[in-house]
Amino acid sequence: MRNPTPWFLISVVIIVLDQVSKYAITQSFALGEGVAITSFFNLVLAYNTGAAFSFLANAGGWQKVFFAGIAVVASVVMFYLLHKHYQERLFSFAISLILGGAVGNLIDRVVLGHVVDFLDFYAAGYHFPAFNVADSAITVGAALLIWDSFKKPVDKS
Template identity: 40%
Template sequence: MKYYIITLLIIIFDQATKWTVASNMNLYDSVEVIPGFFWITSHRNTGAAWGILEGQMWLFYIVTVIVIGIIVYYMQLYKDSYPWLMVGFASILGGAIGNFIDRIFLQKVIDFIDLNIFGYDFPIFNVADSALTVGVTLVIIIMLIDEMKNKGKNVNE
């Protein structure tokens, strides 16, 4: 149950930040927060990361529902073990639902975090995207650690 609270907090923070940007900034307005590095830029995305599959909302609906189902299944399966894996799943779930809400009600996703990292103008993203990235990274790390722990062990032992 506690991991679903993490999911809920991510959704609330994601939607609150998107609402704040959409309510207080015009589309494409930008405010520099850290000179040369971080801006809050009001942007909308009808695709996935980096704008790929632009306008394919039906695909995002299907994929998101499947991902939510799989994540909830695995959260129930591993609820009594692997706390960091559960945090990863909760983050993925929160991020997926946060962007799904935008897609359902707006047919686009509100993005606003605009970074320039070592001269690379990173695509604008949001809190849900960050949660998805952190969650997937945690799940991969936990899986790799678990695999390394079990490497060389005989499955029949």
């Protein structure tokens, strides 16, 4: 690859998919309303003012600015990493997914004051907290970063 543009386009695709899906859900459901799709998957409209798994969701409001700030700083770092390492395909793909997810959720925090979640899964009697397309991209990107870290040779100097 000759430049980082394709990696940024992947991030933009994630942002668009995330925002379009959140818009569709918010137009179709009231808060807390849902519909069973399968025996293990529901669509449900939920708002998250905290971080992953609603961490600090009831912290009084300061967490919104805090998490938005973290997302901005992380996005700047990922933008830099994509410019510096755009030739590294797996690493750059992972960072592109994480960047798209981070910006998708950042848009929610800034515009709405909360993140819209709607994918609701059950497995073996366990109810997984609702999440969204941005969260999915972040999770897949993080897993790919871990995989990429195992593929790189260890410097023995």
